[in-house]
Amino acid sequence: MVNRTIQDWEDAALAAIAKDGLASLAIPRLARSLNVTKGSFYWHFASLQELIDKSLKRWEERDQTTLDELRRIADPRARLAALFEEAMEQREAHGLYVALSSSTVPHAAPVIRRISNSRLKFLIESYIEAGLKRTEARSRALLAYAAYIGALHLRLSKKKDTDDFVAHALKSLIPARGRS
Amino acid sequence: MVNRTIQDWEDAALAAIAKDGLASLAIPRLARSLNVTKGSFYWHFASLQELIDKSLKRWEERDQTTLDELRRIADPRARLAALFEEAMEQREAHGLYVALSSSTVPHAAPVIRRISNSRLKFLIESYIEAGLKRTEARSRALLAYAAYIGALHLRLSKKKDTDDFVAHALKSLIPARGRS
DNA sequence: ACCTGAACACCGTTCAAGT
DNA sequence: ACCTGAACACCGTTCAAGT
Numbered sequence A, B: 001m002v003n004r005t006i007q008d009w010e011d012a013a014l015a016a017i018a019k020d021g022l023a024s025l026a027i028p029r030l031a032r033s034l035n036v037t038k039g040s041f042y043w044h045f046a047s048l049q050e051l052i053d054k055s056l057k058r059w060e061e062r063d064q065t066t067l068d069e070l071r072r073i074a075d076p077r078a079r080l081a082a083l084f085e086e087a088m089e090q091r092e093a094h095g096l097y098v099a100l101s102s103s104t105v106p107h108a109a110p111v112i113r114r115i116s117n118s119r120l121k122f123l124i125e126s127y128i129e130a131g132l133k134r135t136e137a138r139s140r141a142l143l144a145y146a147a148y149i150g151a152l153h154l155r156l157s158k159k160k161d162t163d164d165f166v167a168h169a170l171k172s173l174i175p176a177r178g179r180s
Numbered sequence C, D: 001a002c003c004t005g006a007a008c009a010c011c012g013t014t015c016a017a018g019t
Helices: A006-020 A027-033 A038-044 A048-070 A076-089 A095-101 A108-129 A134-154 A159-173 B006-020 B027-033 B038-044 B048-070 B076-089 B095-101 B108-129 B134-154 B159-173
Strands: none
Touching: A006 A027, A006 A038, A006 A048, A006 A095, A027 A038, A048 A076, A048 A095, A048 A108, A076 A108, A076 A134, A076 A159, A095 A108, A095 A134, A108 A134, A134 A159, A134 B134, A134 B159, A159 B134, B006 B027, B006 B038, B006 B048, B006 B095, B027 B038, B048 B076, B048 B095, B048 B108, B076 B108, B076 B134, B076 B159, B095 B108, B095 B134, B108 B134, B134 B159
16 A cells, blocks of 8 residues: 555544544544554654644635635625525534544634634624625624524424524525615 | 532633633633532533533523513513613623533523523514514514624724614614504 | 564553551 | 552653664
């Protein structure tokens, strides 16, 4: 079998974190899943922390890509609706956010903060485009983002609850059609 | 010095989790902070898991007490406002929720679910008392609770953001005075 | 260039032995 | 009844040695 690459280790790490949480991230386990010994790990990375750092970076880039794709939607109301739907539908992909947001791993906090700020900015800009004043847009964005994070953590189990949540969020958090 | 009690170990564990996260919970560290050796731990508990279980139970009881106190507020709108304020003000005490809600520790999920259900029920009942229909009360409670959880995770750092958040949540998530 | 295998410190758990 | 101290398996990290 061909040798393992840095990306192989990162992918295995992100998959393990999203699936079983950060605590499950063990070098011997990762090594076994890649059919090498744990000693091999230290040729690619200086430490477990470095693996985590690089995996976090990769995750951050993926989030940027998602937002950039959503930004292609011209109508701000439709864009907000698409963001809310994405938040509810891609719940598996958001396992990473849930697993890392409360972690005390060094360097996780800044990444979480950057992703939060990036998504908040996305919301504020969309609300302003939709006709809200800056302060009102900011307040509503905070509320909407908190609801978004909270919904991820709630892992709404019943499909009906999820549908209710999205419907209600769309209604009460997306402004009425342009008042301009 | 007198011998350690089960409660001493539980208190030390909850404090450690709230302060540095679940990963920091190590028996030797706890033992040192209590001035005993780690071997002593196993006279009180069968395993680390049992310590966690008992600590979770204790935490759950504390949450019930908080809700019961809030229930003494007769006016549902004032009660909802008090809950939202408590969520924002007691952020330190909620470090436990943040630290545990995304954990994959066995037995943590059921406790989180019971606490969530308990708080959701509290919200739904308050909204119904405030004049909303059952389905509308349920949808709004879901949104409000998601915002509540999300706000905890966001750890809104700036005081102004927190104030904005509470003001806006109160305005958009608490129904207008009784329509009956 | 990439991997193995042995070594060491640390944590979870057990248990015989102390008081 | 409560605690100590040694023991063992497992993980993070290092490093000399292999190919």
